[in-house]
Amino acid sequence: MAIPFLKKKREIPEKIFEAPTIGIKDIIAPSSIALVSDHLKLGNRFAKSFFIFSYPRYLSTAWFSPVINLNTPMDIGLHIHPADTGMTLKQLRKKITEVQAEIIEREEKGLIREPALEIAYKDLETLRDRLMTAQEKMFKLGLYLTVYGDTEKELREIEITLRSILEAKLIYIKPALYQQKEGFNSSLPYGLDQIQVHTSINTEPLSSTFPFISFDLSSNEGILYGINRHNNSLILFDRFSLENSNSCVFAKSGSGKSYMVKVETLRQLMLGVNEIILDPENEYRALAEAVGGSFLNISLASPNHINPFDLPTTLREDEKPEDVLRSNILNLVGLMRLMLGGLSAEEDGIIDRALTETYAAKDITSETDPSTWPERIPLMEDLEAVLEGMEGTESLVRRIRKFTKGTFAPFFNQPTNVSMEKPLVVFGIRDMEDELRPIAMFIIMRYIWNKVRSELKKRILVVDEAWWIMKTEDGASFLFGLCKRARKYWLGVTTITQDVGDFMKSEYGKPIITNSSLQFLMKQSPATIDLVQKTFNLTDEEKYLLLEAEVGEGIFFAGQKRVSIKVVASYTEDQIITTSPEEILKIKRAKQELARG
Ligand SMILES: Nc1ncnc2c1ncn2[C@@H]1O[C@H](COP(=O)(O)OP(=O)(O)OP(=O)(O)O)[C@@H](O)[C@H]1O
Ligand SMILES: [Mg+2]
Known part of the structure; x- marks a missing residue:
């Protein structure tokens, strides 16, 4: 007979006291997942999956980019299953026989022609030719979208936008009812196609689903430059960020x-x-x-004047007065070359020296205080006077007179x-x-x-x-x-x-x-x-x-x-x-x- 309290004392295994280790999955997983017929609740977020069930006869290039560039978080699963061409050809042959029979029947009855049938016939024939010559291949395409929102209302709004974008292109979507889990899985990058809603499609229209074709240039800063013609998004940009x-x-x-x-x-x-x-x-x-x-x-003739001899009014800490003066004189030489109709190498040197002296005559040198320069900026006539005092400057003086005494003087020989x-x-x-x-x-x-x-x-x-x-x-x-x-x-x-x-x-x-x-x-x-x-x-x-x-x-x-x-x-x-x-x-x-x- 077993008497419980006489039983040998049992040791409690130490494992019980160990704290459970928290893995990365515990951190990233939502606290709960609720599965409803037409959406999922992942923690506090809502998710809803859709599949595309109908495409138009003709898909234009980049038809998918407005969806991709939609400004809402979204996962898109694009499942492309290659199909057997031989099999497809057999099916096409059957289909084309049906279409042809219908056309003939209508003709015999004396009915007017039906363009839809003729177009279908032509499309089928072209496709058959292209498949036969291996220019194209057949695929089965499953396209699933999962959108996310903070409330059910937000989900509904996204759905309306999504529908209106796609339906304008005659592409129709449906929510994956009672298959939200499968829809969610199929949109994630696992390569799992659990929805299995497929459309047969050949290479050419399939290539139009390729998503990465347009650039987006929307940033949170900067100004609006215009509208992106690829996808109607806004081009917002801050040029100072480059x-x-x-x-x-x-x-x-x-x-x-x-x-x-x-x-x-x-x-x-x-x-x-x-x-x-x-x-x-x-x-x-x-x-x-x-x-x-x-x-x-x-x-x-205007009363607004700018004196070409102006200097910066204040210098940055990292700039030395002599550098500022030097670079100003250098590009003044460039300006003189323009004004005087070109300078020979010799004249270049003379002008350079004359400019330095013109400034020096006003006590503007690398030794003087730059903050006092603006009071004593020389004028064109001061340069003329300096040139007059130099040797071999007759031609220069003659040419510069146009700007100091002639008709040009009112603009060129005035303080700013x-x-x-x-x-x-x-x-x-x-x-x-x-x-x-x-x-x-x-x-x-x-x-x-x-x-x-x-x-x-x-x-x-x-x-x-x-x-x-x-x-x-x-x-x-x-x-x-x-x-x-x-x-x-x-x-x-x-x-x-x-x-x-x-x-x-x-x-x-x-x-x-x-x-x-x-x-x-x-x-x-x-x-x-x-x-x-x-x-x-x-x-x-x-x-x-x-x-x-x-x-x-x-x-x-x-x-x-x-x-x-x-x-x-x-x-x-x-x-x-x-x-x-x-x-x-x-x-x-x-x-x-x-x-x-
Ligand atoms: N985005 C626009 N929307 C509406 N009207 C515009 C737009 N861009 C220009 N225009 C109009 O087109 C005309 C020519 O524009 P603009 O003066 O900017 O041309 P431009 O390229 O500067 O020409 P030019 O080289 O001769 O100066 C103007 O009448 C302007 O109002
Ligand atoms: Mg212009």
């Missing part, structure tokens, strides 16, 4: 270059970026007025009286004589550059019709220098040009392009397209896209990515920036009427 913030825009006249830059300007201003625009057509005036910026008309306080500053140079325009652009750019160096701010400099400045070697070299150094001064330079050919003629053209992380191509003319293709390594598709682009459409390159873009502006933006004469006249009339009350 290795440099320069951009260049190329397109033929009237294709919307200035428009796109104006749209960008308006939106950058909203983010607090300052904009400076060099405007050879005075077409940014309305924009400047609308946002309370300043429009500086620069011409011989403009300022760049406003967030948007436009320098309009339409009224400047053509021959002086590159010189004026150079002087303005030097002025801007000195300002940029004096105070660190997020800025964008737009050089519209940049070929004006690229025409001369010195202008081009200055612009290139600017692009190269802009990044360190938080500056992004936008260059706009009509003709890539002109731009590339200059030895600085290519380096300016390669120093721009952002590139923007719009409609091109057949004459230049080959050069554009070569310069930007375009594919043939991209080439045709640019040849046929509408106004405001183009390709947007950002670093390594490229997307097809359409620039869109809101109604208000459009009213501010349009250059269409018809629109402008309308706005003018409306304004007049408003004034009259």
Whole structure:
């Protein structure tokens, strides 16, 4: 008889006291899974699986990308099972006999022809030919989607969007009722096809499901540049996030270059970026007025002056006065070369020395305090006086007189009286004589550059019709220098040009392009397209896209990515920036009427 309490004391195994080890699965697994007929609840999240059960006769390329680029989390399982071609051919033969019989029957009865039958007949025959010659193969395709949301309502909304995108293309989906677990598993990368809803499909339409075809350029920062034409997503981008913030825009006249830059300007201003625009057509005036910026008309007759001898008002800590002075004198020599119609090697040296002396005469040297320089900036006539005192300078003095005493003096021989306080500053140079325009652009750019160096701010400099400045070697070299150094001064330079050919003629053209992380191509003319293709390594598709682009459409390159873009502006933006004469006249009339009350 067993008497319990006489039993030998049992040892309790130590394992019981051991804490259970927690594995990675315990960490990532949801706390619970609830299975309902038409969805799953994974912890706090809801998931719902669908399958595609019907496709149209014709699948266009990239039909699937709007779904892939949908801004909601989603898992997609694409199961492709190869089918036996021999078997398929046999089935097709049977099918085609049926179709043919029906056609003949209708004919015998004297009924009018049925296009659907004829198309089916043709499709079947083509397919048979292609399968026979092994140009195509047959597959069974199962496509399953699982979407996720925080609430059932969110799931429903996603379902509606998904349905409307697909049904517009005559593709129909169904939720995997009572098969949510299988649907979920089939969407995960296990290679498990547990739903088994298949559509027979040949190689060509199958290839159109390939998902990775379009780039997305949406980020959380930056401004809206336009709409991605591949998938209708938004192109949101912050150019200051790239290795440099320069951009260049190329397109033929009237294709919307200035428009796109104006749209960008308006939106950058909203983010607090300052904009400076060099405007050879005075077409940014309305924009400047609308946002309370300043429009500086620069011409011989205008009261706005910029002294080419200006120096930075404050120096950065890492800059030495002698370097600043030296680099200023160097690019002043470049400017003189432009103004005086070229300099011989000897004259080059003389001008260099004369400039140093002109500054020194005003006590501006590497030894003096840079903060006192701005009070004593010399004028063109001071340079003339110095040159007069030097040997062998007769020709130089004669040529420089044009700018100190002649008709050009009102612009070139005056102290600076403009300022760049406003967030948007436009320098309009339409009224400047053509021959002086590159010189004026150079002087303005030097002025801007000195300002940029004096105070660190997020800025964008737009050089519209940049070929004006690229025409001369010195202008081009200055612009290139600017692009190269802009990044360190938080500056992004936008260059706009009509003709890539002109731009590339200059030895600085290519380096300016390669120093721009952002590139923007719009409609091109057949004459230049080959050069554009070569310069930007375009594919043939991209080439045709640019040849046929509408106004405001183009390709947007950002670093390594490229997307097809359409620039869109809101109604208000459009009213501010349009250059269409018809629109402008309308706005003018409306304004007049408003004034009259
Ligand atoms: N995205 C757009 N949406 C609507 N209209 C546009 C768009 N882009 C440009 N336009 C209109 O097309 C016309 C030409 O545009 P824009 O002045 O920008 O051309 P451009 O390329 O700068 O030409 P140019 O080289 O001659 O200066 C303008 O009337 C402008 O209003
Ligand atoms: Mg323009």
